[in-house]
Amino acid sequence: MTDRRLYALVARIERSEPVGDAEVRGVVVTAWRRHGSIPRLAKAVGVGKATIQAYRVGEHKPQLTMFLRLLENEPCLDTALSRPATPHIAAGTGGAPRRRKPFDGVLAELTTFLAGPDEDLPTLRLFASDHGTCSGLVRRRAPAQTTELIRRRAAHRAERRRLTELSLQTRVHEAVRRVYGFGCSFGRRDVEAELGQPGLLRAPYLNAAYRAERDRLGVA
Numbered sequence: 655m656t657d658r659r660l661y662a663l664v665a666r667i668e669r670s671e672p673v674g675d676a677e678v679r680g681v682v683v684t685a686w687r688r689h690g691s692i693p694r695l696a697k698a699v700g701v702g703k704a705t706i707q708a709y710r711v712g713e714h715k716p717q718l719t720m721f722l723r724l725l726e727n728e729p730c731l732d733t734a735l736s737r738p739a740t741p742h743i744a745a746g747t748g749g750a751p752r753r754r755k756p757f758d759g760v761l762a763e764l765t766t767f768l769a770g771p772d773e774d775l776p777t778l779r780l781f782a783s784d785h786g787t788c789s790g791l792v793r794r795r796a797p798a799q800t801t802e803l804i805r806r807r808a809a810h811r812a813e814r815r816r817l818t819e820l821s822l823q824t825r826v827h828e829a830v831r832r833v834y835g836f837g838c839s840f841g842r843r844d845v846e847a848e849l850g851q852p853g854l855l856r857a858p859y860l861n862a863a864y865r866a867e868r869d870r871l872g873v874a
Contacts, residue, residue, distance in 0.1 A: 682709045700779060757795055760785045764792070764799050772810040778803060823863040825849060830867040840873075 682695075689695040696703045763785065767775055778800060782789040793800045829848040833840045842855045845864060855861045 682706065757787070757791075760787060760792070761796050761799070764796060764803070768799060768802055768806075772806050775803060775807050775810070777807065819859060822854075822857075822860055826855070826860050826863045827867045830864060831871070834871050834873065 685695050685699075689698055692703050692706050696706045699706075764781065767781070776784070778789045778792060781803075782792050826845065826849070829845045833844050833848050842861070842864060843852075846852050846854050855864050
């Protein structure tokens with residue numbers, strides 16, 4: 655499918671005009687060739703292989719957001735999304751004209767998110783989806799903000815994981831001391847029963863905490 659036809663197709667979708675099955679297949683085949691296989695394409699756009707196959711054979715038609723994902727990295731897409739928004743009325747709604755949100759507005763909202771706390775930061779894909787665009791476009795238009803978003807989310811997840819592990823280690827230490835206080839020999843399963851979580855000490859770092867507390871108490 656040529657850039658001219660892709661451009662025209664995006665414009666028609668934005669106006670909520672019907673799209674033929676052959677055109678849908680053309681978009682899927684174009685994206686498929688770019689990614690090299692249906693599994694890779696499905697992974698790239700965040701859907702199952704069966705969904706891509708359904709698009710290819712015409713059983714289902716993707717919505718606008720999915721079309722943008724399928725067209726991601728195509729030369730015409732940046733042009734189509736950067737031109738002034740054209741008001742249109744969705745077919746059958748009878749509602750007021752809708753406009754595509756200019757990317758400057760999307761960037762402003764991303765900057766607002768970045769000014770807030772880390773726990774409120776969305777994933778890049780969720781942010782893009784909520785703002786009617788695709789993550790690849792946000793990456794290309796706002797590389798610095800995207801990098802900061804990904805870095806801060808990763809750091810926040812790592813810190814939450816560290817605190818969770820620390821809390822679990824503390825619980826294991828306390829459980830070992832309680833079981834030790836019963837005055838009889840005990841093993842890993844006794845501590846897990848005390849915690850009410852069978853199999854918990856299979857985690858290497860928690861098993862290490864269990865053994866360290868036993869050694870501290872002088873249990874053979």
